[in-house]
Amino acid sequence: MTDHAGGPPPLAVEATGLVKHFTSGKKTTKAVDGVDLTIPHGSVFGLLGPNGAGKTTVVRMLATLLRPDGGTARVLGHDVVHDADAVRGAVGLTGQYASVDEDLTGTENLLMLARLYGFRGRAATQRVANLLEAFSLTDAGSRQVKTYSGGMRRRIDLAASLVLSPRVLFLDEPTTGLDPRSRNQVWDIVRVLVEDGATVLLTTQYLEEADQLADRIGVIDHGRLIAEGTSTELKRSVGQGAVDLRLADATQRAEAAAVVHRVLGTEPTLPTDPYALNARVPDDGAHLVAQVLPALGEAGIAVPEFSLGQPSLDEVFLTLTGEPLPADETNDGAAVEEEVAR
Known part of the structure; x- marks a missing residue:
């Protein structure tokens, strides 16, 4: 994809001065305060931050679920405000909680999404079969999702976000609450996606996860991006x-x-x-x-x-923010969910 003949392809994600406010009663909170991001194609960018730092809000703006109050953002060259439909057609989003219907089977969930995305007949059933196999869920495809383990639920949720083979995938704390084995399975899936050319923006509460997966890491605190670099560069900085x-x-x-x-x-x-x-x-x-x-x-x-x-990333985080990253971080988007509901 190019912006003009002979020109370089656009960055996968490019944001400048992103701002988002939330108002509750008479109080206005600046959840995101001038965030800049530059994410090349085929890479993994890890976004780290303490609870309430603004990570989920950034992801939701880039995925067009929230409208920025300031700044600009482009995904695959498309403006997230003025060309939102094009962005939605090219990205996938996996949030902190499973978005599939627990009363349906794994196969039924994926088949419903495939048909919504335009797959018909044999093409739809083949796409679903391929995804179930890729995520080691073939044997569980006929079972209701509510019978799945935590790791299986995360895998079916990831599979659901990949029905349309998105070129950019937003993963908002995809392994929260998973056991080490299930977490490693998700990591392997992310690596395969990137090898196939996808770009991933990953928010995580696990420093090891960012260390293992991310080509570059951004540290966000109080809505501001306070540091960015490779894992090695960040460690050397402290x-x-x-x-x-x-x-x-x-x-x-x-x-x-x-x-x-x-x-x-x-x-x-x-x-x-x-x-x-x-x-x-x-x-x-x-x-x-x-x-x-x-x-x-x-x-x-x-x-x-x-x-x-x-130094470990734990040390980096403690030095930059003045506090350790919580062992079990909750959703920093409580206000966001309220905004979306409205």
């Missing part, structure tokens, strides 16, 4: 190194964190693994690293694994 520890006894983690904080002078982060502990090494603190293990030994804390590497 320090030259990080200490990664694995403890022999998970009950000693709080004590170990206090020791590491005393030695390095930085606040350790606590990953979901109860035996793990990470801490950023300050730029002028390389000489302090050698003191960490002796100090832990003196405190009677056994450390079977110790490594020095880059």
Whole structure:
């Protein structure tokens, strides 16, 4: 696709100065405050932010579900306000909650969508069969969706958003609440989609997810994009190194964190693994690293694994926003849902 003969194809997503307000009573909140985005074709862009940062609102504006109050945005060269129908015909959206009908079977859900999108007869049934196979749901296709596990529901929801093979896919926290195995399955699906040429904008509450999937990551806080870059670039922006520890006894983690904080002078982060502990090494603190293990030994804390590497995305997030990313983030679009309902 080109804007003019011989010219380069448009970016998959391009936004400049996006603004969105929500009003409740006499109070007006600026949910998105001047966000700029540039997402090339065939890439994954991860959008990270604390609860209420504006991630879902950005996605809904780009998907034409909300009208921006300021700024401009184009998806595949189409303006999201003035050419909304063209945008809708080229994108897919998977929200934080399943959008399929739980009383229908997986096959019935996909077949209904296929027919709505213009597939007829054998073409519709073949498209549905292909999607069920691609998402490892063939055996479950004849069952009602309400009997599906959490991972299966997310997969059928993803399949529903791909009936029309969208060129741009918006995934709003697609793996929230999934077990590690189901989450890895969704990650594999995203990788295959990108290999086939799709562009993905992913919002997530999982730092590891952004690290694994995203070519570039944007950090949004209080409606503003406060940092953007590759995972490596963001990690380098907060320090030259990080200490990664694995403890022999998970009950000693709080004590170990206090020791590491005393030695390095930085606040350790606590990953979901109860035996793990990470801490950023300050730029002028390389000489302090050698003191960490002796100090832990003196405190009677056994450390079977110790490594020095880059800061984690947890450290990046804590440094940029002043708070850790919540372990279980809720929908930052409560006001958005209210707006859509109206």
